[in-house]
Amino acid sequence: MMATPSNNPPLLEVKNLRVEFPTRRGTLLAVDDVSFDIAPGEVLGVVGESGAGKSLTGNAIIGLLEPPGRIAGGEIRLEGRRIDNLPYEEMRKVRGARIGAIFQDPLTSLNPLYSVGRQLIETIQTHLRLSAAAARTRALDLLKEVGIPGAETRIDHYPHQFSGGMRQRVVIALALCAGPRLIVADEPTTALDVSIQAQIIALLKRLCREHGTAVMLVTHDMGVIAETADRVAVMYAGRIAEIGPVRDVVKHAKHPYTKGLMGSIPSLGVRTERLTQIDGAMPRLTEIPDGCAFNPRCTERGARCLVERPNLMAAGTSRAACWLHDRGGVGTPIAKETVDA
Amino acid sequence: MPDGAGTAFVRIAGLKRYFDVSAPWLVRTIEGRPRQIVQAVDGIDIEIAKGETFSLVGESGCGKSTVARLVVGLYPPTAGSIEFDGNDMAARHSRADMAALRRRMQMIFQDPFASLNPRWRVFDIIAEPIRAFGLSKDKADLEKRVGDLLRQVRLAPVDGRKFPHEFSGGQRQRISIARALASQPEFLVCDEPTSALDVSVQAQILNLMVDLQRRFGLTYLFISHNLAVVYHISTRVGVMYLGRLVEVAPTETLFTRPKHPYTRMLLDTIPDLDMTGRQRTPVAGEVPSPINPPSGCTFHPRCPFANDRCKAERPAPLAIEGGTVTCHAIEEGRLPIEDRVYVANS
Amino acid sequence: MVKGSALSGWLHRAADSDVWWSFKSSPLTVSAATVTFLIVAIAFLSPILAPHTPFDPATLSLSDGLKPPAMLSADGDWTFPLGTDDQGRDILSSIMYGTRLSLVVGLASVVVAMALGITLGLVSGYIGGAVDALIMRIADVQLTFPAILVALLIDGVVRGIISVKRHDEIAIYVIVGAIGLSFWVQYARTVRGSVLVEKNKEYVQAARVIGLSPLLIMVRHVLPNVTGPVLVIATINLGLAIITEATLSFLGVGLPSTEPSLGTLIRLGNEVLQSGDWWITVFPGATLAALVLAVNLLGDWLRDALNPKLR
Numbered sequence: 002m003m004a005t006p007s008n009n010p011p012l013l014e015v016k017n018l019r020v021e022f023p024t025r026r027g028t029l030l031a032v033d034d035v036s037f038d039i040a041p042g043e044v045l046g047v048v049g050e051s052g053a054g055k056s057l058t059g060n061a062i063i064g065l066l067e068p069p070g071r072i073a074g075g076e077i078r079l080e081g082r083r084i085d086n087l088p089y090e091e092m093r094k095v096r097g098a099r100i101g102a103i104f105q106d107p108l109t110s111l112n113p114l115y116s117v118g119r120q121l122i123e124t125i126q127t128h129l130r131l132s133a134a135a136a137r138t139r140a141l142d143l144l145k146e147v148g149i150p151g152a153e154t155r156i157d158h159y160p161h162q163f164s165g166g167m168r169q170r171v172v173i174a175l176a177l178c179a180g181p182r183l184i185v186a187d188e189p190t191t192a193l194d195v196s197i198q199a200q201i202i203a204l205l206k207r208l209c210r211e212h213g214t215a216v217m218l219v220t221h222d223m224g225v226i227a228e229t230a231d232r233v234a235v236m237y238a239g240r241i242a243e244i245g246p247v248r249d250v251v252k253h254a255k256h257p258y259t260k261g262l263m264g265s266i267p268s269l270g271v272r273t274e275r276l277t278q279i280d281g282a283m284p285r286l287t288e289i290p291d292g293c294a295f296n297p298r299c300t301e302r303g304a305r306c307l308v309e310r311p312n313l314m315a316a317g318t319s320r321a322a323c324w325l326h327d328r329g330g331v332g333t334p335i336a337k338e339t340v341d342a
Numbered sequence: 343m344p345d346g347a348g349t350a351f352v353r354i355a356g357l358k359r360y361f362d363v364s365a366p367w368l369v370r371t372i373e374g375r376p377r378q379i380v381q382a383v384d385g386i387d388i389e390i391a392k393g394e395t396f397s398l399v400g401e402s403g404c405g406k407s408t409v410a411r412l413v414v415g416l417y418p419p420t421a422g423s424i425e426f427d428g429n430d431m432a433a434r435h436s437r438a439d440m441a442a443l444r445r446r447m448q449m450i451f452q453d454p455f456a457s458l459n460p461r462w463r464v465f466d467i468i469a470e471p472i473r474a475f476g477l478s479k480d481k482a483d484l485e486k487r488v489g490d491l492l493r494q495v496r497l498a499p500v501d502g503r504k505f506p507h508e509f510s511g512g513q514r515q516r517i518s519i520a521r522a523l524a525s526q527p528e529f530l531v532c533d534e535p536t537s538a539l540d541v542s543v544q545a546q547i548l549n550l551m552v553d554l555q556r557r558f559g560l561t562y563l564f565i566s567h568n569l570a571v572v573y574h575i576s577t578r579v580g581v582m583y584l585g586r587l588v589e590v591a592p593t594e595t596l597f598t599r600p601k602h603p604y605t606r607m608l609l610d611t612i613p614d615l616d617m618t619g620r621q622r623t624p625v626a627g628e629v630p631s632p633i634n635p636p637s638g639c640t641f642h643p644r645c646p647f648a649n650d651r652c653k654a655e656r657p658a659p660l661a662i663e664g665g666t667v668t669c670h671a672i673e674e675g676r677l678p679i680e681d682r683v684y685v686a687n688s
Numbered sequence: 689m690v691k692g693s694a695l696s697g698w699l700h701r702a703a704d705s706d707v708w709w710s711f712k713s714s715p716l717t718v719s720a721a722t723v724t725f726l727i728v729a730i731a732f733l734s735p736i737l738a739p740h741t742p743f744d745p746a747t748l749s750l751s752d753g754l755k756p757p758a759m760l761s762a763d764g765d766w767t768f769p770l771g772t773d774d775q776g777r778d779i780l781s782s783i784m785y786g787t788r789l790s791l792v793v794g795l796a797s798v799v800v801a802m803a804l805g806i807t808l809g810l811v812s813g814y815i816g817g818a819v820d821a822l823i824m825r826i827a828d829v830q831l832t833f834p835a836i837l838v839a840l841l842i843d844g845v846v847r848g849i850i851s852v853k854r855h856d857e858i859a860i861y862v863i864v865g866a867i868g869l870s871f872w873v874q875y876a877r878t879v880r881g882s883v884l885v886e887k888n889k890e891y892v893q894a895a896r897v898i899g900l901s902p903l904l905i906m907v908r909h910v911l912p913n914v915t916g917p918v919l920v921i922a923t924i925n926l927g928l929a930i931i932t933e934a935t936l937s938f939l940g941v942g943l944p945s946t947e948p949s950l951g952t953l954i955r956l957g958n959e960v961l962q963s964g965d966w967w968i969t970v971f972p973g974a975t976l977a978a979l980v981l982a983v984n985l986l987g988d989w990l991r992d993a994l995n996p997k998l999r
Contacts, residue, residue, distance in 0.1 A: 025709060050541065050542060050543075166628050167628075194401040194629065195567055195568075195569075196401060196608065196611050197628060198611065199610075199611045221541065222613075223615060224613025224615055225613065227615050251615065261542065262541060263615075264545075265541050266545075266615060267568075267570040267573060268570060268684075269597065270684050272573060272574060272594070273574065274552055275552060278542065278545040278549055279545075279546075282512060282543065283540075415897070416893055416896055416897065440899070441899055444897070444898065444899045448898075451890040452890070453890055456889040456890045456891060457891050457894060458891055459891040459909055459912075461913055462909075462912075470895070470898065471898050518894075525898070
């Protein structure tokens, strides 16, 4: 049903994914029935605020969910093959070779005790059958591609000898070195200065286009998404609220949460002193309301929203989980609950 | 929009703060290393009029947070002066006078998780300034004041009995604001108060701060790295780079007619949420280390318009169009100033 | 808000907390806590529970001397369930009173060490500079000596100054002081580390902006946040303090034999061990081992329970 950019089979298929955390107070459902696809070479942005479950979704796909968190349902398929139920050794081969990862903090993503070159070569040799010399050449080429000046010398430097932005470039090189088809990037620019962010985003975009790598870009920063992604999924309380082409979601949001979110972001087009705000806060995992999770904060809700949970349904060129787009409508309008919180 | 000399409520002149980050004496002597000084703040001049919001923007390491702490007295300045309502903060005041001055200025911090003592109840956190400045006559009055403050930041008086960890980031920031308002200050220094918050929460907090400003006639010194936020709430903006002010201007002017090359670059890094397809020229290079700043104009290594004079000579502030710019290229007329137009999100 | 409801509110929160849950779910910890509680209760109730008063010379009779434990004795006489020592003192009662003394000395020394260590750590960490350097160098120097040696040193010096009779009267204070002084460093260092972290947090800066004095900030703001790890150290230290006192008493430089602690009892028993009267050493020794083991296990649990990363 999704209009993918090309009509090839999707690279990544996530169907009805559920991630839960058993705690002594009961089981918390952090990702609740999430489904989406990523086409080869496409950049899908996954955006949401803290606690929405976007990082957990990314971790589940890479297979790095921290126990006691676990995948409780659904499936994840990479190039048609299921990867969510693989044993550790099998997943290890997939990770790195077919899926690369970029995390937020470049400081902790690299091992401070080994030189940058050694880490690159180690990853290359683990996944590709190359001699040491060939691996080193490949590492050098990658460093040049990501824009590290003086790569011949810097390949033997240690992470602490690089600045934050340079380190993140190395991390990108590391993610790309085994030639993965998909990269999961979790807040790759959040820890960087604003001017460096723009550089890194441009780099990521260019490289992925050149290598034909798809990207799942998880972030809370809508600006990064607007510039980088082809499609975007907006997550709220563990569910997808809206998913569609980035231009449509950003400029013509169909879900009230997305509308509110876009309104809260200060932009330079209009100068108002008062930003649009969504009253209240995202519910905690233990207190998710019945029906639509967003309903207590929604200005357009109706009786149906309190009892029936909406699934993603067609809304123009996007899909939104909102009864406003269903023929049946929302039922009798009801004023929103949270006021001025 | 006053920027006149006589009406300044807060005047900062020639403010400098250097940090000595040298290795310990023994190490230096044995290894023959030189002293290392970080010039975190290297000569700042700012005037803030009563009731306005002056924003200080810049990237990490530019010294804006240090300026905030200098203004409230957390660090003593290495040089320069801070004048608050005509009083020189560095002069010898009696304890009572100093306390009276401190009462009138407060600070809001960036990290909602570290800015409240985790072992104290919210009531005590907010009551602390009231108690410290002796503003309350008795227990009943104190409780009423704290209750009112909580209500003003859109929390409930019963929240006073809880501990900080029972609140979300946005709510904690509201508690911080309530604490800052407890002493009925006139001037608030806000150090990136919304940077650690989600976007929708940020909108709530910013709206709250604007409402409070209007209600109580507050003056804000607002520190941020987020230019879009600054655009919405500031009267005037100052751009810092490596401890120096490169440009100061009224908000509209700064955004529609940026002058300094660094300001232009910063504006270019604001994401294009209006999907205009605006081409962003990626910024070249990275912020150099403040221990060894470049000579002359510190921006010259990254500046496409730098000439030999820029490498050798530190530029002086030039008054222009209601603000100041510190740039040789502007001064020499080499760099034309153009208008920028931003398309509204329709 | 009534005081009573404040207490019950706290109890509710405590009962519901992760710490209590981790306690309940570890059988080892619960056993250790039970053993500790039993030993402490019996020791402090010894005036009521003990069958004899072994330190009142009037009740002793040498003819009762060196009787073996009741279950092994020829005549099955249970007057002295664990036997007697060479003076005719009942071992069971001696252990009860001795444990009480050991616990009192142990607890008191821990309190002294804590008070000294926390104060010095707080001052050192918050004020920094030369004061910090001085205190830490003193701590470093003291750490090069084993605690026993330090305690011996202090005790020896006092003995040298004060007459023997007077010394016996104040022996307990000297011992508490000596052991306390030999253990303060650990507390000081831990507290100093925590203070260095907390000092830069924004809530401390907020207090400084208000203009509070450093002393007020140290005591009201920083102190409550740095005492967590101290509790763990104190529990483990308690075992150490009891052992140290026992060692000192065993060596003959601790408490006088008129009021023996467990260590003294072990020493007394040691002297007649060769002749086969084993019960005088073994029972006090077993009690000491059980007590210290239980306290250490409790300390282990506490350290893990309070460590947020392990939860």
